[in-house]
Amino acid sequence: MTQAGAERTDPGGTRGMTDSKSRLRLPTETVLGIALMIPALAIIIGLIGYPTLYAIWISLHTKLLAVRDMPFVGLENYVTVLSQGNFWPAMGRTIYFTVVSVAIKVCIGMATALVLNENWPGQGLARAAVLLPWALPPLTAVVTWRFLFNDTTNVLNYILIKAHLIEKPILWLAKAEYAMPSAIIVGVWQGFPFFAITLLAGLSPIPDDLYDAAKVDGAGIIHRFLYVSLPAVFPVLMVALTLSTIWTFNQFTVIWLLTQGGPGEATTTLPIAAYQHAFVAGSKNLSRGAVYAVLTFPVLVILVLLLNHFISSREETEA
Amino acid sequence: MTLGLKWERRIKVIAGALWMIFILTWVLFPTYWIALASFKHPKDLAVRIPLFWTTEPTLMSYRGLFTQPFLQFERLTLNSLTVSLGATFLSVVIAVFAGLALARLKFPGRQRLGMAVFFAYLVPPVLLFIPLYVVMAAFKLIDSRLGLVLVYSSFTVPFCVWMLRGYFHNIPVELEECAMIDGCTRVGAWVRIVLPLASPGIAAAAIFAFTLAWNEFLYAYILTETANAQTMPIGLASFIQLDVYRWGELSAGALLMAIPAVVLYFLGQRFVVAGLTGGAVKG
Numbered sequence: 267m268t269q270a271g272a273e274r275t276d277p278g279g280t281r282g283m284t285d286s287k288s289r290l291r292l293p294t295e296t297v298l299g300i301a302l303m304i305p306a307l308a309i310i311i312g313l314i315g316y317p318t319l320y321a322i323w324i325s326l327h328t329k330l331l332a333v334r335d336m337p338f339v340g341l342e343n344y345v346t347v348l349s350q351g352n353f354w355p356a357m358g359r360t361i362y363f364t365v366v367s368v369a370i371k372v373c374i375g376m377a378t379a380l381v382l383n384e385n386w387p388g389q390g391l392a393r394a395a396v397l398l399p400w401a402l403p404p405l406t407a408v409v410t411w412r413f414l415f416n417d418t419t420n421v422l423n424y425i426l427i428k429a430h431l432i433e434k435p436i437l438w439l440a441k442a443e444y445a446m447p448s449a450i451i452v453g454v455w456q457g458f459p460f461f462a463i464t465l466l467a468g469l470s471p472i473p474d475d476l477y478d479a480a481k482v483d484g485a486g487i488i489h490r491f492l493y494v495s496l497p498a499v500f501p502v503l504m505v506a507l508t509l510s511t512i513w514t515f516n517q518f519t520v521i522w523l524l525t526q527g528g529p530g531e532a533t534t535t536l537p538i539a540a541y542q543h544a545f546v547a548g549s550k551n552l553s554r555g556a557v558y559a560v561l562t563f564p565v566l567v568i569l570v571l572l573l574n575h576f577i578s579s580r581e582e583t584e585a
Numbered sequence: 586m587t588l589g590l591k592w593e594r595r596i597k598v599i600a601g602a603l604w605m606i607f608i609l610t611w612v613l614f615p616t617y618w619i620a621l622a623s624f625k626h627p628k629d630l631a632v633r634i635p636l637f638w639t640t641e642p643t644l645m646s647y648r649g650l651f652t653q654p655f656l657q658f659e660r661l662t663l664n665s666l667t668v669s670l671g672a673t674f675l676s677v678v679i680a681v682f683a684g685l686a687l688a689r690l691k692f693p694g695r696q697r698l699g700m701a702v703f704f705a706y707l708v709p710p711v712l713l714f715i716p717l718y719v720v721m722a723a724f725k726l727i728d729s730r731l732g733l734v735l736v737y738s739s740f741t742v743p744f745c746v747w748m749l750r751g752y753f754h755n756i757p758v759e760l761e762e763c764a765m766i767d768g769c770t771r772v773g774a775w776v777r778i779v780l781p782l783a784s785p786g787i788a789a790a791a792i793f794a795f796t797l798a799w800n801e802f803l804y805a806y807i808l809t810e811t812a813n814a815q816t817m818p819i820g821l822a823s824f825i826q827l828d829v830y831r832w833g834e835l836s837a838g839a840l841l842m843a844i845p846a847v848v849l850y851f852l853g854q855r856f857v858v859a860g861l862t863g864g865a866v867k868g
Contacts, residue, residue, distance in 0.1 A: 295690050295691055295692060296690075296691075296692040296693065298686070298690060298771075299686040299690035299691075299692035299695070300686075300692060302682040302683060302685060302686035302690075303682070303683050303686050303687075303698065305678075305679040305682060305683070306679050306680065306682065306683035306702070306742055306743075306746050307683075307698075309679065309738050309739065309742045310701070310702065310705045310739075310742065310743060313713075313717070313735065313736065313738065313739035314705045314708050314713065314739055314743075315705075316716075317712075317713045317716035317717050317720065318708060318712060318713065318716075320716035320719070320720070321712055321713070321715060321716045323716075324715060324716060324719065329719065374608070377604055378604070378605075378608050380601075381601040381604055381605055381608075384601065386601075392605060392609060394851065395609055395612055395613060396608060396609075396612055397850075397851075397854075398612055398613070398616060398847065399612055399616075400850075401796075401846060401847045401850035401851065402616075402843050402846065402847060403799065403800040403818060403839075403842055403843055403846050404800060404802060404818075405800070405802060405817075405818040405821055405822065405839060405842065406619070406839040406840065406842055406843040406846075409619065409821070409825070409835055409836065409839040410615045410616065410618065410619040410836075410839065411615060412825070413618065413619060413622060413832055413835075413836065414615055414618060416832075420635065421618060421635040424634070424635050455611070455612075455615070459612075481590070486593065487593055487597060509707075512707055512709065513709075515709075516709035516710070516711045516712075518710070518711055518802075518803050519802040519803060523802070523822060523825070536711075537709075537711040540711060540714075540715070541714075541803075541807075544715050544718075545807060552715050552718070552719065555715050556715045556716070559711055559712045559714075559715060560712070562709075562711065562712065563712060566707070566708070566709065566712070570704055570707055573707075574700070574704075
């Protein structure tokens with residue numbers, strides 16, 4: 267099995283050779299290949315590529331939800347949004363939400379993966395249970411937490427008061443200073459299993475010999491983590507980190523269903539602001555919303571370039 | 586030295602056990618709480634001291650869910666099913682073609698196309714929802730299930746292509762070359778050899794595509810207006826805004842919506858594992 271696995275993961279080594287030497291290759295391979303790609307390319311260009319450019323186009327015009335006309339205004343929307351004073355606070359909240367959420371997700375995910383990587387009775391069941399929040403629809407996760415945070419049914423406050431962790435009930439979603447931590451709690455609850463499971467996949471192929479050898483050399487548990495586990499999972503960790511950062515930065519559903527960006531603007535991140543300008547606020551200005559969405563684009567590009575770097579360096583180390 | 590190791594091992598076991606107790610409580614208690622709420626009698630839901638168990642489980646909340654006139658829960662379920670199945674079918678068919686091309690054929694730009702598909706999956710809905718709304722409105726596809734199927738394929742297609750490309754790549758190319766020596770055409774070898782071997786991967790791609798579409802919120806939220814095309818999460822979200830204190834019905838709806846997603850997710854996980862090991866044994 268390991269032999270077959272090694273053969274299979276060989277990226278384009280022996281296979282590339284047999285392929286290029288093969289006399290069975292049809293001269294029409296290019297034609298067939300492109301023909302088979304057409305439907306997928308049509309979807310990707312029509313529903314991702316074109317809309318991305320169209321978002322920029324809309325942001326350079328004034329497009330109101332109920333108005334057909336779309337006059338060109340150049341960079342006016344950008345000037346308005348950047349000078350209005352609520353763009354940078356929204357950017358700050360988005361970065362805060364992303365950095366804190368991802369940091370907690372990775373710590374909890376790593377600790378859980380390390381424990382799940384050991385052999386103990388019920389380990390398989392525990393692994394399935396840990397995956398549960400990740401498998402739930404975001405709506406279900408948010409309804410669940412709104413129910414826990416709710417102040418008339420107050421189970422979370424009840425437990426925390428009984429445990430003497432707090433003295434009086436916390437207004438989780440109604441108080442500005444608690445709304446962001448509450449959103450982070452729910453986001454972390456749904457998102458940490460992704461780290462737990464990907465890091466577990468990175469940890470499990472590490473042979474026990476490596477740990478034993480480190481033990482013989484007198485390495486304590488912390489040193490074994492730092493010098494055996496961490497280097498082995500590092501490539502997986504970097505890819506998971508970047509993916510999770512992209513998803514968390516663009517998180518809409520959890521925040522919107524939990525707080526709708528409130529109270530006040532306490533949880534208004536860029537995705538929430540984009541939606542509010544386009545579909546909620548008085549004029550329903552799609553262009554204003556598009557400006558917020560387009561301004562998240564540089565962040566996405568940086569993250570995607572990082573991801574590309576990590577994936578290609580990972581392929582190099584495997585090859 | 587040996588004593589040190591022994592103590593270290595003890596501390597490790599205790600710390601690990603405590604951590605797992607914390608994690609499992611954190612993961613399972615909220616889920617238990619919502620499930621319990623859906624079976625509680627309404628009078629037990631808004632009480633000062635929460636009840637951690639119910640001695641008289643009732644289906645009242647579920648009945649209430651299906652009899653709310655403004656909610657039309659059956660219709661929402663039907664819409665969710667239609668849209669998710671439509672997007673799944675469309676994207677699996679498209680992804681089988683594209684996956685075979687990317688994994689099996691040599692043509693210029695193949696590597697770049699593969700990466701482009703992956704990056705297409707990463708473009709967030711937040712960037713696309715405003716232009717897609719304008720485009721869908723221009724094509725009169727607002728509040729239409731067909732419109733949702735098309736928009737959902739913007740994330741299910743790249744996801745399935747990426748997954749199937751990897752899966753096809755792992756099936757030994759020698760197998761189809763043997764079939765071609767025996768007189769099969771290339772496409773014939775794909776249909777007879779590659780696709781049957783890849784069926785666990787195709788099933789897993791279909792399952793994950795279905796759950797992605799089933800769980801989707803933002804697009805359905807802006808592109809649907811009435812029970813004509815509204816999906817379950819949209820109906821249940823309007824329930825939050827209309828009636829904040831109907832926790833029984835809301836929990837029942839949220840739980841019913843979660844069941845297919847969770848069951849399919851765990852089924853898909855197993856398919857991926859079984860597919861990989863099955864392939865390894867045969868190879």
